[in-house]
Amino acid sequence: MVDITERRSALESHYTAGTFGAECNGHPGVMLAVRRNLSIVHVAGKPDDQTFINAIKSACGCDIPFEPGSVSVAGSLSLIWLAADRWMAVSAEPDPGILEATLRRACDDTVAVIDASHASTVLRLSGPQARTVLMKGAPLDFHARTFTPGRVATTMISQCTVTLVCIDQDTFDLYVFRSFAQHMWEWLRDASEEFGYEVSDILSG
Amino acid sequence: MLLIQCPFCGERDLTEFSHGGEAHITRPANPDKISDEEWGDYIFFRTNPKGIQYERWIHSHGCRRWFNAVRDTVSDEFLGFYKSGEQPPKIKRRKVLRK
Numbered sequence A: 001m002v003d004i005t006e007r008r009s010a011l012e013s014h015y016t017a018g019t020f021g022a023e024c025n026g027h028p029g030v031m032l033a034v035r036r037n038l039s040i041v042h043v044a045g046k047p048d049d050q051t052f053i054n055a056i057k058s059a060c061g062c063d064i065p066f067e068p069g070s071v072s073v074a075g076s077l078s079l080i081w082l083a084a085d086r087w088m089a090v091s092a093e094p095d096p097g098i099l100e101a102t103l104r105r106a107c108d109d110t111v112a113v114i115d116a117s118h119a120s121t122v123l124r125l126s127g128p129q130a131r132t133v134l135m136k137g138a139p140l141d142f143h144a145r146t147f148t149p150g151r152v153a154t155t156m157i158s159q160c161t162v163t164l165v166c167i168d169q170d171t172f173d174l175y176v177f178r179s180f181a182q183h184m185w186e187w188l189r190d191a192s193e194e195f196g197y198e199v200s201d202i203l204s205g
Numbered sequence B: 001m002l003l004i005q006c007p008f009c010g011e012r013d014l015t016e017f018s019h020g021g022e023a024h025i026t027r028p029a030n031p032d033k034i035s036d037e038e039w040g041d042y043i044f045f046r047t048n049p050k051g052i053q054y055e056r057w058i059h060s061h062g063c064r065r066w067f068n069a070v071r072d073t074v075s076d077e078f079l080g081f082y083k084s085g086e087q088p089p090k091i092k093r094r095k096v097l098r099k
């Protein structure tokens, strides 16, 4: 019998590992990968509520990033700023519901905690030309001194809303709604074509 | 590239935003008691100035928050940005240089 609870990537039938695009003599300008089995939980709470601040700190192990466009990290968990009262907790915890349950236990009912793990497809873009590829698509200031590691911005690439997180100077995570995943994947492959790109094996976590 | 200052995210490109029409229009407190004409005024009629307009914007492809902006409808120049609920900034009409 088919296990219907098994998580399937939106890109499952479009994903082929290998090297593509322009000849790059083993040095692809861009590396593309899909990150699978992440737990993604959206949290909305009052930024001036000390109980909320303490609850998130105890559940996540890091402070809420209040500065617009910033990210807090504790081990494999990231707490990502989305808006003045909304954040996204992302962890490599593969068991569904655990991160949500932890946050729910810690917070009272003035805080909204929603498991959105299945709502997004997360793509990882890295390599020396990764920043250039993003510059082709998003109307954001991608200067290496402005969009630095630990920064996040929600913006638009090819008509889709994307949340971009800068992991390090040459590595970025793209959160895109699952139903736009194939479109974004095709756009990224097309934009990376001129540099030569490698599609890595699927990243679990 | 026309930049808009989201009061939460900072300067971003126009394409991330959606326009929400004239700001500071209050819904009548007692809709059952007012005339159809007064209700029609509230729903449909706007100032439509040539010059400075106070208007609503939403950072729809960003933090998804509504806020207010002051824009000159002649030049499309933005003259100020402020959060919903804040007092609008006083903007002096600048003198137009004539040849």
Ligand SMILES: [Zn+2]
Residues within 6 Å of the ligand: B006, B007, B008, B009, B010, B059, B062, B063, B064, B065
């Ligand atoms: Zn914003």
